[in-house]
Amino acid sequence: MHVTRPNRTALRKPLTLLIGVAALATSLTGTAGAAQAPAPAPAPAQSVTTAAAVTAYDDTYYSPAIGKTGTALKASLNDIISKQTKISYSAVWDALKKTDEDPNNSSNVILIYTGRSQSKADNGGNVGDWNREHVWAKSHGDFGTTTGPGTDIHHLRPADVQVNSIRGNKDFDNGGSAVSGAPGNYTDSDSFEPRDAVKGDVARMILYMAVRYEGEDGWPDLEPNNNVNNGTNPYMGRLSVLKQWHQQDPPDAFEKRRNQVIYDTYQHNRNPFIDHPEWVASIWG
Numbered sequence: 001m002h003v004t005r006p007n008r009t010a011l012r013k014p015l016t017l018l019i020g021v022a023a024l025a026t027s028l029t030g031t032a033g034a035a036q037a038p039a040p041a042p043a044p045a046q047s048v049t050t051a052a053a054v055t056a057y058d059d060t061y062y063s064p065a066i067g068k069t070g071t072a073l074k075a076s077l078n079d080i081i082s083k084q085t086k087i088s089y090s091a092v093w094d095a096l097k098k099t100d101e102d103p104n105n106s107s108n109v110i111l112i113y114t115g116r117s118q119s120k121a122d123n124g125g126n127v128g129d130w131n132r133e134h135v136w137a138k139s140h141g142d143f144g145t146t147t148g149p150g151t152d153i154h155h156l157r158p159a160d161v162q163v164n165s166i167r168g169n170k171d172f173d174n175g176g177s178a179v180s181g182a183p184g185n186y187t188d189s190d191s192f193e194p195r196d197a198v199k200g201d202v203a204r205m206i207l208y209m210a211v212r213y214e215g216e217d218g219w220p221d222l223e224p225n226n227n228v229n230n231g232t233n234p235y236m237g238r239l240s241v242l243k244q245w246h247q248q249d250p251p252d253a254f255e256k257r258r259n260q261v262i263y264d265t266y267q268h269n270r271n272p273f274i275d276h277p278e279w280v281a282s283i284w285g
Helices: 014-036 045-059 070-081 089-099 161-167 196-212 239-248 253-266 279-284
Strands: 105-110 117-119 130-134 156-160 191-193
Touching (some): 089 156, 156 161, 239 279
Antiparallel strands (some): 130 156
């Protein structure tokens, strides 16, 4: 071996020994330096998993929509997500206990506007309870709570009873006065602004409803517009603000998990704007 050879000739060739030792020291120093060099940081596991899941759905679930834009994309997505299992309004209670489960406490749900973690058993209509919030207000199109848009859990979320009442059937917009008991939420006579952490969630739920319900199945054609005070018309505003919120608050782990639970367990359809946020601009600019 190269390292042991100088040792066998040390008595006859001291100079060679010194040179060999110096070379060995240099080699070891280089090896130690290489060992101390930091390894490249691995890619975050979550982002890799998310990318793989979306790619898989592009090849299967979303394949008819890939490569399309504008009205063609909207029509294709309508065809895709309209294939769903519908549940009753009474079944929504148990569904929300799964879709909105607190990831840190499986006995609780997370309330959309307050962000409060609350016992699943506290659902009802009394002060302090949580109930079923229609993010697309059910009076906007007057579809109520009958099976269909009124029970579509892609836009139904647990909410504090009182905060839900304050939101009422208002359109979404920026501004207003602070909502008591719900920090970060604001309201005025014709609009409601949710806390920052769910602004994008709200936007994507509204836009899902606009693609899913296009005047078929006997239901109204739901569309976003740039107004507030839409009343019972099948519109929800304000579109320009919803697009800002979508950009400001991209899909997070909670929202992605919720989409997956709905797809796997309940309706077997997906919110495409959670999987493909760029499709919002492709359809609405």
